[in-house]
Amino acid sequence: xxDISSAGFxxxxxxxxxxxxxxxxxxxxxxxxxxxFGIATAYALARCQFPGKTLVNGIxxxxxxxxxxxxxxxxxxxxxxxxVFGPSLAQIGIVFSFRWTGAAVACAVMGFPLMVRAMRLxxxxxxxxxxxxxxxxxxxxxxxxxxxxxxLAVPGIxxxxxxxxxKALGEFGATITFVSNIPGxxxxxxxxxxxxxxxxxxxxxxxxLTIVAVFIALSALVASEIIQWRAQKRLGNIG
Amino acid sequence: xxxxxVRKKVGAFSLDVxxxxxxxxxxxxxxxxxxxSLTLGIIAGLMKPDEGFVRLEGEALVDTERKIxxxxxxxxxxxxxxxxxxxxxxxxxxxxxxxxxxAPRGERRIDFDAVVETLGIGKLxxxxxxxxxxxxxQRVAIGRALLSCPRLLLLDEPxxxxxxxxxxxxxxxxERVRDExxxxxxxxxxxxxxxxxxxxxxxxxxxGRVKFVGDPAEAFNRLAHMPATNRFDRSSxxxxxxxxxxxxxGLTKLKHQSGTMWIKGSAGPSGSLARVIVKATDVILSLVPxxxxxxxxxxxxxxxxxxxxxxxxxxxxxxxxxxxxLATITKGALEDLALKRGSQVYALFKTAALDERSIDVxxxxxx
Numbered sequence: 001x002x003d004i005s006s007a008g009f010x011x012x013x014x015x016x017x018x019x020x021x022x023x024x025x026x027x028x029x030x031x032x033x034x035x036x037f038g039i040a041t042a043y044a045l046a047r048c049q050f051p052g053k054t055l056v057n058g059i060x061x062x063x064x065x066x067x068x069x070x071x072x073x074x075x076x077x078x079x080x081x082x083x084v085f086g087p088s089l090a091q092i093g094i095v096f097s098f099r100w101t102g103a104a105v106a107c108a109v110m111g112f113p114l115m116v117r118a119m120r121l122x123x124x125x126x127x128x129x130x131x132x133x134x135x136x137x138x139x140x141x142x143x144x145x146x147x148x149x150x151x152l153a154v155p156g157i158x159x160x161x162x163x164x165x166x167k168a169l170g171e172f173g174a175t176i177t178f179v180s181n182i183p184g185x186x187x188x189x190x191x192x193x194x195x196x197x198x199x200x201x202x203x204x205x206x207x208x209l210t211i212v213a214v215f216i217a218l219s220a221l222v223a224s225e226i227i228q229w230r231a232q233k234r235l236g237n238i239g
Numbered sequence: 240x241x242x243x244x245v246r247k248k249v250g251a252f253s254l255d256v257x258x259x260x261x262x263x264x265x266x267x268x269x270x271x272x273x274x275x276s277l278t279l280g281i282i283a284g285l286m287k288p289d290e291g292f293v294r295l296e297g298e299a300l301v302d303t304e305r306k307i308x309x310x311x312x313x314x315x316x317x318x319x320x321x322x323x324x325x326x327x328x329x330x331x332x333x334x335x336x337x338x339x340x341x342a343p344r345g346e347r348r349i350d351f352d353a354v355v356e357t358l359g360i361g362k363l364x365x366x367x368x369x370x371x372x373x374x375x376x377q378r379v380a381i382g383r384a385l386l387s388c389p390r391l392l393l394l395d396e397p398x399x400x401x402x403x404x405x406x407x408x409x410x411x412x413x414e415r416v417r418d419e420x421x422x423x424x425x426x427x428x429x430x431x432x433x434x435x436x437x438x439x440x441x442x443x444x445x446x447g448r449v450k451f452v453g454d455p456a457e458a459f460n461r462l463a464h465m466p467a468t469n470r471f472d473r474s475s476x477x478x479x480x481x482x483x484x485x486x487x488x489g490l491t492k493l494k495h496q497s498g499t500m501w502i503k504g505s506a507g508p509s510g511s512l513a514r515v516i517v518k519a520t521d522v523i524l525s526l527v528p529x530x531x532x533x534x535x536x537x538x539x540x541x542x543x544x545x546x547x548x549x550x551x552x553x554x555x556x557x558x559x560x561x562x563x564x565l566a567t568i569t570k571g572a573l574e575d576l577a578l579k580r581g582s583q584v585y586a587l588f589k590t591a592a593l594d595e596r597s598i599d600v601x602x603x604x605x606x
Contacts, residue, residue, distance in 0.1 A: 129324045135311040136283060136318040137387045138341030144312075147337075151328045 012208060018184055019192040020212055026100055026188060027168035030107035031115075031161050038112060038160060042119030043149065063174075064113040072177025075106055080178075102179035103186045107171045111164030118163055122156020123149060155231040162224035166217055189213050241391055241425065245281050245291035245301075254278065254447040257291075263439035264417055264424040268431075268458070274447040275427050279395055282425070283318050284311040295390055315342070317384030317392040317422075321399045323376040325368035331379050332364045338387025346388050349420055354382045357415050374405035378412065385420060392416075392424045398433060406433075413437060431474045435459060435516045455514075456562045473519040473553065475564045477538075481511050490535075490590065496559035498538035501590045519553060521592040522566035525585040526576055534587040538564060542582045545573070554578065556586055 012020070044050070045057055063071045080086050081097045089095070096102035126149055134144040150157075172190040179186040181195060193209045196202030244257040254274045258265075267275040280286045282293055284300065292302040295316070300309045317338070325334050335354070339347060355361050358378045368376060377397060384392060394413070398406045414437065417424060428434050434441060434455065441458035443451040451461050456476040479493035479500055493500040493513055500515060529537060543563055544555035552573045556564045564586055578584065 127324070129320060129322075130326060132285060132311070133318070133320070133324040133326075134337070136314075136316060137338030137383065138312050138315065139337075140310075140312045143341070148326060 010208065012212070013205070015183060016192065016205065016209060016212075019187050019189050019209065022100060022184070022186075023169055023188040023190075024216070026104045026107055027165050029101075030104040030111060030168045031165045033104065034108040034112055034115060034164065035157075035161060038115040038119055038164070039150070039153075039157060041112075042116045042153075042160070043123050043145065045116070046120045046123035047149075060116050061113045063110050068110065068171070068173025069177050071109060072106060072174035075102075075109065075174065075178040079105065096179070098179050098182060098186065100179075100185055103175045103188065104168075106174040106178045107168035108164075110171050110174050111167035114167055115160040115164040118160035119153060119156050122153040122159075125156075126152050155228045158224055158227050158231070162220050166220055169213065169216060169220075240296060241282065241423065242292075242294040243278065243282060245278070245288035245293065247277065247281065247286075247288045247290075249277065252277075252447055254288075256444060256447070256449045258442045258449055258452050260423055260425060261440055262423065264413075264426050264437045265440045265442060266434040266438035266455075267425060267427045267442050267444055268429065268434050268438075269444035270429055273444045275429075275444045276395060277447075278444065279318075279393055279425070279427050282391075283316050283393055284309065284314050312341075315346075315387070315390050317387055317389030319377075319380050319384050319392070319394045319397050321396045323368075323380035325371075325376055325379055325383070327367070327369050329368070330364075331360070331366050331368060331371070334368060334379060334383050335360075335364075335386055338383060338389075342388045349385055349388050349422075351386060353419070354385050357419055358382045358412055372405075373401050374408055377401065377405075377409060381409075381412070381416065385416060385422065389422060392422045394424060394426045396428055397426075398428075398430070410436065431459060432516050435474070435476050435514060459516075460562050460565075473565050473567065474516050475519065475562060477515045477517060477558070477561055477564065479513055479515060481509050481513060483509060495538060496561065497540055498536070498585075500536035500538070500588075502593050503590060515593065517564065517588055518592070519565035519567045521588045522564065523587040524554065524556075524566055524568060524572075524576065524578070525587060526582075527585070529585055529587055532587070533589070535590050536588050538586045540564060540584060540586060542578055542580055542584060545578065545580065547573075554584075556584060 041056070041060060045053065076083060076097070078084050079089065079096045079102070081090070081095075086097065096105055130148055130152070131144050134148045135141070139147060169188075170190060171188070172194065175186065175188065176191055181187050181191045187195070189209050189212065193206045193213075196206035196209070240260060242259040245254070247254045252274065254277050256274065256278050267278060269275045277286075281288050281301070287308060288301060288303060290303050292304070293300045295314070299305065299307045300314055301307060326337065329337070335351070339351070355364070358381060360375070360378050360382060363371060363375055363379065368379065371379065381397065397413070398409060401409065410433065416422070417437070426434070426437055438455050441451070441453065441455050442449055443458055443461070451458055456478070459474055459476050477495060477500075479495040482492040482494040482499070484491045489504060490501050491504065493502060493515065502515065523534065538558060540556040540558045542554055543557040546553045546555070547570060550570050551567055552570050554566045554568060554573075556566060558564055566586055
């Protein structure tokens with residue numbers, strides 16, 4: 001912390017830029033790829049009765065309560081090079097271990113419970129009579145989902161996506177366990193900060209990346225507030 | 240035509256109803272908890288009966304014996320709820336067109352502009368449903384159901400959540416819908432005035448059973464004899480012809496075989512028939528022809544029956560060529576007047592007591 005006020009402090013090194021870009025890419029891919037599954041799971045938990053519902057709910061929430069390292073290790077067992085599904089996936093050209101895609105998988109799994117929770121609340125808040133009205137007007141359950149449930153759940157879906165995105169940006173334990181900490185491939189902002197703190201004189205770099213992380217997280221939160229406010233205004237809940 | 244014959248148990252409540260409707264509006268009338276909404280839910284397909292069938296135009300929508308259950312979305316039955324349940328994320332226009340989009344192309348016989356015009360919702364088209372008043376919302380909800388071109392329209396207490404002014408606005412609209420768009424309607428309500436005004440046929444449901452099926456006048460007379468009915472709800476339905484209007488006073492004189500009645504407002508051309516609903520609690524009895532009294536409506540008749548419940552007596556007065564008129568008076572008054580079967584009485588009621596819902600001019604029954 002000896003050189004904080006010097007002119008070069010805010011200049012990010014190429015390696016740091018790489019970590020930032022990688023983090024954003026991993027978080028974005030993780031969020032977008034898990035979105036359809038998150039919506040389907042949230043809707044099923046909110047509206048459908050099926051055997052094993054409690055079990056599904058438990059599994060979805062598991063990454064929230066397990067130590068992240070355990071989740072990462074389970075992913076390694078399941079999807080690693082020598083894991084349960086790893087070799088067969090490798091045959092069709094999908095490899096997760098030590099790739100940025102693996103980091104995205106780890107982030108998606110860790111963010112999933114947060115995403116589903118927010119979306120589920122939003123689906124549960126929808127007045128069932130609107131669904132009934134839609135069905136009496138001739139819309140099947142599927143059409144009703146796309147024309148009534150989905151648009152009305154948009155605020156919750158956005159919140160869920162933002163939470164998952166923020167979680168993905170900050171994810172560390174599961175990612176480092178599953179895909180290690182390879183600069184340019186799996187080294188995210190969090191992993192880079194960790195690396196900085198492990199070397200002498202790395203504090204300055206760690207501080208720079210910390211500021212970037214705070215900036216990205218705040219931007220995401222502000223964006224979600226704005227989008228939510230707009231959605232609610234459109235639905236007439238406020239003003 | 241809809242034919243219903245279903246049984247269903249919900250907890251301790253058991254429903255066992257059977258009826259069929261004719262043209263025009265069929266009213267399912269009953270207190271809350273009588274099973275009328277449950278019946279409506281079974282017709283719409285929101286729930287399954289334990290046993291029985293519902294047929295629409297001869298086609299089985301549900302038949303437990305033949306294991307048929309047509310899902311809600313394929314029944315093509317329009318349903319309007321008490322609270323309109325418009326889609327808040329869509330504009331009024333999108334709400335109106337929602338069901339139309341799902342109706343088979345060849346069945347879209349109800350014209351968008353005609354519905355908008357009839358319901359007077361042209362100005363609301365581009366607005367959001369969240370910016371509408373209760374009455375406006377309900378009009379849009381009726382339009383939305385109508386535009387799905389349903390084979391049957393179910394109205395579940397559509398006016399219950401509205402204040403009197405809004406009710407008076409929407410009642411004639413429902414009449415116009417009935418007259419202009421040839422859709423059979425089942426109207427669920429516990430409001431005597433609405434049912435008497437709108438319905439061609441009344442189905443009285445009580446305790447999960449059908450107690451009566453028939454025309455409104457007879458229905459309400461029958462209702463008066465049901466012990467479960469609150470005595471303050473007892474009403475009679477009278478038929479009278481329009482005699483003259485007096486625009487200066489804003490009143491209309493109605494001629495009845497047994498006397499004259501005055502109602503507020505105009506009631507159509509002279510000679511046309513009007514249905515008047517008189518609450519039993521609004522009737523005053525006199526033994527002599529009244530004079531020097533403010534009540535303007537006087538009917539002469541004969542006491543046909545007296546029913547005493549605690550301090551209150553319900554008197555049934557036989558009128559010339561019309562159903563009986565009911566009057567509730569205190570037991571003390573009954574003794575003072577020495578009323579008994581066969582006594583000649585004059586029944587008086589205040590014009591001000593007849594609200595506008597009590598009078599239906601355009602629709603004399605049988606049409």
